[in-house]
Amino acid sequence: MCGFTGFTNHINDSNRVLGEMLDKIRHRGPDAEGTYIDESVALGHRRLSIIDVSEAGNQPLYSEDGKLVLVFNGEIYNYKTIREELIQKGYRFATRTDSEVLIYGYREYGEKLLGMLRGMFAFVIWDKEKKTLFGARDFFGIKPLYYARMGKTFLFGSEIKSFLCHPHFQKELNTDALESYLTFQYSPCAETFFKGVFKLPPAHYFIYKDGRMEMNRYWEVKFRPDEKPDLDEWVNRISDTFHDSVKAHKIADVEVGSFLSSGVDSSYVAAIADVDKTFTVGFGKEERYNEIG
16 A cells, blocks of 8 residues: 655654654555655655565665655556666666656656556655655545645645644644535545645646645546447447456556455456455444355
8 A cells, every 4th residue: 555744844853753754654554664854855655565575665766866756655557668668768777666667757758757657646756956846646546645735834645644743734623624524425625624634636746846836637537429339349348448457457566366345346356357365354243234145
């Protein structure tokens, strides 16, 4: 799963504060912890190793010249293809991770890299020279990325709870988010239950520099009402897309399993994935919700 957190606007006890913030998200990454702190920014990461499980893949991850610093949560399914393209352009990789592709991909393509990615991701890159923070979230918002501006401090991370340790964070209830939650059982907008804390919307990126934040959308769904395939064509398209997606999700350097409920969809995924192990959750005292049988 992995997780990261960080803040701008250096404070005297940055090491201690960042350490406490990381402790709040320890459950997201039990395999390793890493930090980067300079006079402008503090970045922290908790790692769950999936691709390149060696220590070389620990984060924060740096470009070869040390000028770019990355913290990343997620998985890039087509990273090998992008990696080969970057190698052809002269980039040298120190790890086998998908994370490093983000660093050099950003250097080569800028925000255009986001349209090339296939995966679920949230990441932040700090450019030491330009003093610029670049952050992005995947197309559908599978991976979380929260942010808050508290005075001159900009906080960002995988979970809001990591912000609570920062001395500049103001713990104030946002009652405006209550109506949406009671209506939909979740908050569909960018607001959260903490006033001043927001979710970066899916398919968006931000650039933070000199105390100013710029946010842009990099992708949106495009419908083609004039395209009218017949039923067989739809069946073939859906089947091909499904098989391709399952195959992409199996890329890992650790064992891959499948979550198996009693539904047709998970059974179909498990059958196509052909994994060695499946996992099912049951509720012994609530038979109507038990999916083991």
